[in-house]
Amino acid sequence: MMHRRPLSIAAGLLVALATTAQQKAPFTYSDMLMLDRIGGLAVDPAGTTALFSARATDMEANRGVSTLWMKDLADLKKPEVKVPAGEGGAGDIQWSGDRSGFYFLSARGDAGLTQVWKADAPGKAAEQITFLPLDVQAYRVAPDGSGLVVALAVFPECDDAIACTVERMQAQEGVKSTGQVYDRIFMRHWDTWKDGTRNHLYYLSLKEPNAQPVPLMSGFDGDVPSKPFGGNEDFAIGKDGRTVYFSARVAGRTEPWSTNFDLYSVPVTGGAPKNLTASNPAWDASPVISPDGTKLAYKAMKRPGYEADRFQLKVMDLATGAVSDVATTWDRSAASLAWSRDGKSLLVTADDIGKHRLFRIDLKTSTVTPLSTDAHMDAFAETPKGFVFQKSGLSGPAQLYASAPKSKLIDQGATVLSQVNASLKDKAFGAYEQFSFPGWNNETVYGYVLKPANYVEGKKYPVAFLIHGGPQGSFGDSWSYRWNPQTYAGQGFAVVMIDFHGSTGYGQAFTDAINEHWGDLPLEDLQKGLAFALGKYPFLDGGNVAALGASYGGYMINWIAGVWNEPFKALVSHCGIFDTRAMGYSTEELWFTDWENGGSVFTKPANYEQFNPLLHAEKWRVPMLVIHGDKDFRVPLMQGIGSFTACQAKGIESKYLRFPDENHWVLKPQNSMQWHAEVFGWLEKHIGGGR
Numbered sequence: 001m002m003h004r005r006p007l008s009i010a011a012g013l014l015v016a017l018a019t020t021a022q023q024k025a026p027f028t029y030s031d032m033l034m035l036d037r038i039g040g041l042a043v044d045p046a047g048t049t050a051l052f053s054a055r056a057t058d059m060e061a062n063r064g065v066s067t068l069w070m071k072d073l074a075d076l077k078k079p080e081v082k083v084p085a086g087e088g089g090a091g092d093i094q095w096s097g098d099r100s101g102f103y104f105l106s107a108r109g110d111a112g113l114t115q116v117w118k119a120d121a122p123g124k125a126a127e128q129i130t131f132l133p134l135d136v137q138a139y140r141v142a143p144d145g146s147g148l149v150v151a152l153a154v155f156p157e158c159d160d161a162i163a164c165t166v167e168r169m170q171a172q173e174g175v176k177s178t179g180q181v182y183d184r185i186f187m188r189h190w191d192t193w194k195d196g197t198r199n200h201l202y203y204l205s206l207k208e209p210n211a212q213p214v215p216l217m218s219g220f221d222g223d224v225p226s227k228p229f230g231g232n233e234d235f236a237i238g239k240d241g242r243t244v245y246f247s248a249r250v251a252g253r254t255e256p257w258s259t260n261f262d263l264y265s266v267p268v269t270g271g272a273p274k275n276l277t278a279s280n281p282a283w284d285a286s287p288v289i290s291p292d293g294t295k296l297a298y299k300a301m302k303r304p305g306y307e308a309d310r311f312q313l314k315v316m317d318l319a320t321g322a323v324s325d326v327a328t329t330w331d332r333s334a335a336s337l338a339w340s341r342d343g344k345s346l347l348v349t350a351d352d353i354g355k356h357r358l359f360r361i362d363l364k365t366s367t368v369t370p371l372s373t374d375a376h377m378d379a380f381a382e383t384p385k386g387f388v389f390q391k392s393g394l395s396g397p398a399q400l401y402a403s404a405p406k407s408k409l410i411d412q413g414a415t416v417l418s419q420v421n422a423s424l425k426d427k428a429f430g431a432y433e434q435f436s437f438p439g440w441n442n443e444t445v446y447g448y449v450l451k452p453a454n455y456v457e458g459k460k461y462p463v464a465f466l467i468h469g470g471p472q473g474s475f476g477d478s479w480s481y482r483w484n485p486q487t488y489a490g491q492g493f494a495v496v497m498i499d500f501h502g503s504t505g506y507g508q509a510f511t512d513a514i515n516e517h518w519g520d521l522p523l524e525d526l527q528k529g530l531a532f533a534l535g536k537y538p539f540l541d542g543g544n545v546a547a548l549g550a551s552y553g554g555y556m557i558n559w560i561a562g563v564w565n566e567p568f569k570a571l572v573s574h575c576g577i578f579d580t581r582a583m584g585y586s587t588e589e590l591w592f593t594d595w596e597n598g599g600s601v602f603t604k605p606a607n608y609e610q611f612n613p614l615l616h617a618e619k620w621r622v623p624m625l626v627i628h629g630d631k632d633f634r635v636p637l638m639q640g641i642g643s644f645t646a647c648q649a650k651g652i653e654s655k656y657l658r659f660p661d662e663n664h665w666v667l668k669p670q671n672s673m674q675w676h677a678e679v680f681g682w683l684e685k686h687i688g689g690g691r
Contacts, residue, residue, distance in 0.1 A: 024428035026453035026490040029676035031427060032481060033057055033669055036420050037064070038398040039379070041390050042093040042102065047383030048074045051083070051093045051102060052390070052400060054420055062670045066091045068104060071400060071417050073388065080400075080418050084125070088112070092138070092232070098145035103129065105136060116148060130204065132213065133166045137199050138225050138232040142241035143289075147205045147268065149237055149244055150213070151225055153197040161200065161215060186256040189588050190228040191631040191663030199223040201235060201246060203268040216266045217273060222248040226261070233286050233336075238318075239293025243267055245276075247285045247298075256590040259283050259307050263298060263316075276316065282309065286336075291343040294318055297326075299334050305591045308472035310508040313337070313346060315363065327366040331507040332359075341382050349377050351505030354434055354446050354476035358389070358410065372411045376478035386410070388417070392479035394432050394450070394486065396424060428453040430489025434477070437532040439525040440501055440513075447529050448476065449537055450485050450495040452689075461494040462544035462687040465530060465568075469551030471502040471514050471522065471596075482665060482672070483550065491680050492689040494540050496533045500525035516598045518552075518580075519559050519611025526556070527564060542567070544687035548679070550574035550627075551635065551664065555613065558643055561624065562616025570686035572679055574627040575635045575664050578642035581608040586636045617646040623653040625682045627675065629662030655682070 040053035050071040055064040068083035068090045083090075088108030095102045101120040109115055109128050114135040119126040130136060130150060137151040158164030180193065187194050201224050202213035217224065224246045225234040235246035249261045261283045264273035277284040282301040289296060296316040301309035311334040313326040332350040340347055346361045356376040360369045375393030385402075387410045392398040400418035403410035430450040439445030452461050466483060468475040475483075475497035485495040499506065500522035502514025513521055534542040547568050549557045554576020561571055577583050584593045584601030594600050597607040609615060624647050628640025640656070647654035657678050659671055666675045683689060 024426055024454070026492075027424070027427040027429050027486050028490045029484075029487040029680070030673065031424075031490075032484055032487055033672055033676075034059075035397055035424075035481075037481065038390055038400065038418065038420055040091055040093050041379040041381055041388070041400070042095055043073070043381040043383055043388050044095045044102070045097065045099055047385055047388075048072070050381070050388050050400065050417070051095075052418075053091045053093065057669050059669050059673075062668050064669070065089055068093060069418070069420075073383070073385075073402065073417075076402060076415055076417060080420075083119070088114075090117075094139075094141050096141050096145045097143035100145055103139070103141055103148075105139065107135075116150065129206070132162070134162060138230075138234075140232050140235060140237050142206075142237045143239050143293075144241045146207050146241045147203055149216070149235060149268075150202050150204060151199045151232075151235075152202060152213075154200050155196055156198045156200060156217070156219060156221060161218070162202075162213065165197065184253050185590075186251075186588060188633045190633055191629075192228070192633075198251075199225055199227065199230075201244060201266075203244065203270075214268065214270045216244055216268070216270060217246075217248075218270070220248070220273065221251045223251075224248045236287045236289050236296075237268075239289055239291075241268065245287040245289070245296060246273075247287060256588065257305065257594065259301070259305055259591055261285055263287055263296075276321070283307070283311075285311070288337055288339060290339050291341065295343075297337060297339060297346055299337060306595045307589075307592060308470075308504070308511055309333075310511075311335075313348065313361065315346075326363060327361050327368055330361070330366070330368045331509075333504065333508065333511075336379075338380075338382075341384070347371075347380065347382065349380075351474055351476070353505055354448065354474065354499060355505070356476070356478060371409060373409050374477055375411070376476075377411075380410075389414075393477045394448070394479070395429065397421060397479045428490075429486055430495070431455065432477075432485075435533065435536065437529060439528050440521045443501075443510075445498065445500065445525050445529060446506070447496065447498040447533065448485070449497075449533055449540075450489050451539060452492050452494055453486075453489045455539065459539065460541040461492065461539055462683070462689040463534075463540050463542070463546070464488045464493040464495050464683065465526075465545055465547040466495060466497045467526065467547060467549035467553035467556045468497070468499075468503070469549065469553045470504075471518065471552035472504055472511050473552075474499050474503045474505055476505070487676065488680075491683075493683065493687075494537075496530060496540070498526050498529035500529070515596060516607060517611075518555065518596065519563070522556065523560065523564065526560075530567065541687075544569060544689075546570040546572065546683050546687050548572035548574075549576065551576070554635070555580075557624075558613035559611065559616070561622060562613060562619040565619070565622045568622050570682060571622050571624040572627070572682060573624060573640075573643055575629065575632050575640065576626075576643060577613070577635055578639045578646070579614040580612045581605065581614075582642075583635065583639065584608055586638070588633050614642065614646075617650075620646060620650055620652055623682075623686055625655045625657065625679065627657040627659075627666075627678075629659040629664065629666065631661065631663040634664045 037055040055066045066089040071080045088106045092105040107114045116130040117126045139150045154161035154165040201216040205211035263276045266273040281304045299311035335349045338347045358371040358377045378390040380389040387403040390398045401414040404413035432450040554573040557573040626644040644656040
């Protein structure tokens with residue numbers, strides 16, 4: 001069993017990013033928006049070449065553009081090379097198991113549809129592999145290179161779903177009426193009104209000329225990948241290329257309340273999928289085939305209806321169907337999952353005390369061994385010579401690294417392989433430190449503090465108190481392109497962040513503590529954490545503090561506006577819940593509100609009122625900036641309008657920033673630029689700071 005590591009918070013732990021920071025220009029949100037965003041790591045089977053994607057920002061076109069880059073792992077001194085690409089971008093890179101080249105998704109073809117492309121070698125011209133009449137949502141290459149599994153959005157009730165879908169789409173183009181009829185809820189999800197299609201898997205042989213796609217989910221009422229954020233981690237192909245395994249939830253009329261995803265198997269020749277995990281009524285996810293093809297590793301939750309339950313690791317013997325639990329006493333929830341090269345252990349990332357680390361778990365002994373120390377492990381690949389990985393943190397965005405030979409901790413002494421965003425060396429960042437304090441019930445709670453960029457000793461700085469969403473999430477040693485603490489440091493603010501009860505990475509009981517306690521346990525942690533930070537760090541100006549948050553963080557802003565507004569001179573509530581009862585009637589994923597409130601809004605109405613910000617709005621007094629996207633179906637639009645209306649009705653200084661084309665997040669570059677300008681302008685007006 002892995003226990004919490006004691007953390008020294010001595011003053012000497014402050015992380016200085018550069019000794020000459022005072023002579024450098026501060027890192028700002030405009031710098032952040034123009035960074036190239038590294039992702040999509042893929043290493044060839046021999047471990048000689050790494051491919052990754054980098055998403056650049058085209059401000060004029062108001063969008064991101066992804067390109068592929070190659071790194072020669074046999075000669076680390078060679079710089080990364082851009083792989084020639086045309087229009088349509090490139091992403092989701094996969095090497096063929098037969099070493100014949102690599103595949104990727106792109107919309108560069110004449111039809112403008114996203115299809116699978118292949119290049120025989122990095123630098124060689126790519127050829128289009130699939131010519132389907134629909135966009136490929138995700139794909140997998142068979143280990144032996146014999147075929148592909150692709151996901152397409154189709155109408156599942158049709159016999160020939162692909163042809164039927166194309167016909168319906170073409171027929172709809174001439175229809176002038178816009179009404180849509182629904183006979184069950186979950187008619188919208190995240191930011192999209194449902195159109196009746198489902199993501200379904202198809203097998204496409206690469207050995208037979210003009211092979212037709214074989215449906216693998218005919219009539220299945222469910223999505224693979226799951227919507228809206230699923231990807232090819234939701235399915236896998238057996239070692240022999242004959243069987244496909246996928247994770248899916250049967251929708252029906254229970255979809256808004258269900259987290260019951262099961263693992264299924266189906267032959268590539270088609271047929272009815274077989275449920276492999278029917279005995280578990282909760283979430284089974286992320287099937288991964290062992291190197292020898294005999295076992296299936298996956299993640300599983302125990303409690304139905306709870307999306308933040310701990311993901312336990314399991315291994316299934318594919319011959320017998322027997323399932324064994326792995327590392328049952330390890331009190332962390334698995335995130336990404338892979339097999340080691342020798343098949344003797346699992347490689348897993350997980351949140352761990354304000355960091356996102358890589359672990360090796362021995363299958364015989366269940367021994368859990370940390371493989372990284374700090375920051376955020378974004379992606380990794382084990383090669384014959386060690387690990388290649390992408391890592392980011394509060395100190396900067398992701399870069400590509402190679403572990404030192406025989407290194408037990410792969411990020412210690414690692415070699416930086418990429419020079420993407422090299423201009424950051426000329427920017428000043430804020431030094432940061434993790435701290436801990438006694439929170440609710442005298443239990444240890446952790447947080448982070450950041451100094452402003454170009455910090456001056458002896459000077460006090462206004463404080464941005466950032467509150468994370470989820471609520472089962474974390475503001476730790478990680479990099480973000482939305483809520484990035486370094487952009488606040490670059491504007492002259494100090495930053496304080498608390499991982500309150502409900503946060504991930506501190507054990508499942510800590511995460512569970514927020515259930516039915518949205519307004520008391522986390523609030524006490526936030527109050528004690530801010531007080532602790534103000535008492536410990538003399539550069540924090542306790543007379544000029546603003547609190548900001550989104551989603552659950554936005555809810556907490558609305559909550560503290562009525563029950564704890566004394567320390568704050570300004571508030572920012574982004575997509576925050578104003579009326580918890582109305583939220584229970586209007587959000588889409590009802591399993592979330594039902595679990596968090598101990599029942600439905602119909603059966604437990606009092607629970608929804610216990611921590612309802614609306615009921616305390618008469619005590620609001622602090623100036624508030626409210627931000628909401630029209631396409632946010634998770635926290636519907638009227639929640640933000642309600643917060644703004646309350647402020648205006650009471651004569652509180654307030655603004656409402658509306659994004660008609662954004663969802664729960666702000667994704668378009670120009671909108672993000674406006675978001676940051678408005679937020680920092682609001683802070684500068686009310687607590688000072690700025691550049």
